[in-house]
Amino acid sequence: MMQPPFSGATCSRDVLLMNSTVNSMKASKPDVTGLIALFGGAAAISLAPLFVRMSETGPTATAFYRLLLAQPALWILLQFSRVPDHPQNSRSSGDHPLRPSIKSWPWFGLAGAMFAFDMGFWHESIHMTSIANSTLIANAAPFFVILGARIFFHERMPPRFLLLVAMAIIGTALLVQASISTSGLRLKGDIFALITAFFYGSYQLCVKYLRNRNFHPISILAYSGIPSMILLGIGAVLLGEKLSSNQSQTWLALSGLALFSHVGGQGLIVFAFGRLPASMASLGLLLQPLLVILLGWGFYGEKLGLWQIIGAIVLMASLYLATISPAPRGRSIPD
Numbered sequence: 001m002m003q004p005p006f007s008g009a010t011c012s013r014d015v016l017l018m019n020s021t022v023n024s025m026k027a028s029k030p031d032v033t034g035l036i037a038l039f040g041g042a043a044a045i046s047l048a049p050l051f052v053r054m055s056e057t058g059p060t061a062t063a064f065y066r067l068l069l070a071q072p073a074l075w076i077l078l079q080f081s082r083v084p085d086h087p088q089n090s091r092s093s094g095d096h097p098l099r100p101s102i103k104s105w106p107w108f109g110l111a112g113a114m115f116a117f118d119m120g121f122w123h124e125s126i127h128m129t130s131i132a133n134s135t136l137i138a139n140a141a142p143f144f145v146i147l148g149a150r151i152f153f154h155e156r157m158p159p160r161f162l163l164l165v166a167m168a169i170i171g172t173a174l175l176v177q178a179s180i181s182t183s184g185l186r187l188k189g190d191i192f193a194l195i196t197a198f199f200y201g202s203y204q205l206c207v208k209y210l211r212n213r214n215f216h217p218i219s220i221l222a223y224s225g226i227p228s229m230i231l232l233g234i235g236a237v238l239l240g241e242k243l244s245s246n247q248s249q250t251w252l253a254l255s256g257l258a259l260f261s262h263v264g265g266q267g268l269i270v271f272a273f274g275r276l277p278a279s280m281a282s283l284g285l286l287l288q289p290l291l292v293i294l295l296g297w298g299f300y301g302e303k304l305g306l307w308q309i310i311g312a313i314v315l316m317a318s319l320y321l322a323t324i325s326p327a328p329r330g331r332s333i334p335d
Helices: 008-028 032-045 048-054 059-078 105-128 131-138 141-152 159-177 184-212 217-238 248-273 278-284 287-300 306-323
Strands: none
Touching: 032 248, 032 278, 032 287, 048 105, 048 131, 048 248, 048 287, 059 105, 059 217, 059 248, 105 131, 105 184, 105 217, 131 184, 131 287, 141 159, 141 184, 141 278, 159 278, 159 306, 184 217, 184 248, 184 278, 217 248, 248 278, 278 306, 287 306
């Protein structure tokens, strides 16, 4: 007797193939919660340059107070951080490790050191060049993150994603070219911003490693903040910066920088790095310089030229397309 064309074995195989295809499609789409957290964090940290300009303490001292004032809030939040937030928890216990193990301490220390240098150079840059310049050049970090993600996380970039990266680079270049200075203090500020990009990218890679190890976002901020705070405090003293102020505006700015930009903004970003590929998360943070340009125009009269407007449009288009494109794939933890 001839078997019907849709036998049980055939149907089972087709169903498995269909389920595999559906699961693959789902896995390739960016995590919506991660994207919302990423863009929310980028919006929160976009206010950081305004807070830095408002502070009367030195640039490195301002970064030190950012970490110091954030610590109490982080440790309070850490006491309530018992619920897993990672979509694919790899720990058998179902919980995030809230305290660094001996093996992971070097990574927390490295993340803290990279963030300290990132903040130190960036805050100096903000006082030397325009807010737009400082933030735009500092956000060249995706160049370093994408390279590092390829080397350390073995992330494979689909051709379309590489095209979107190229679009983002072009958009950022158009935004920067109209305001890059060629001499004097502003040139030094631009160079400091470029150095910031290297340390910012290195910090993001450290965060990605710790998130892949399933550490909670608040835990990463709290523990890596300790070496950051120590290094920045030592730096402020060695540079002879002003460490105190009698102005209430300064302390309000420092509090906003610590609680809104650091605890809120960086907390959301670290959360997002646990749910998105490192290269995509870093690319999404390019939303920050666009918001900073708008704030600089509104608060300090830093106007946009035609090429900057075109660059902003290209950048926004690349960000939107990146959110609906297949995500880069790679190993979850570097070898």
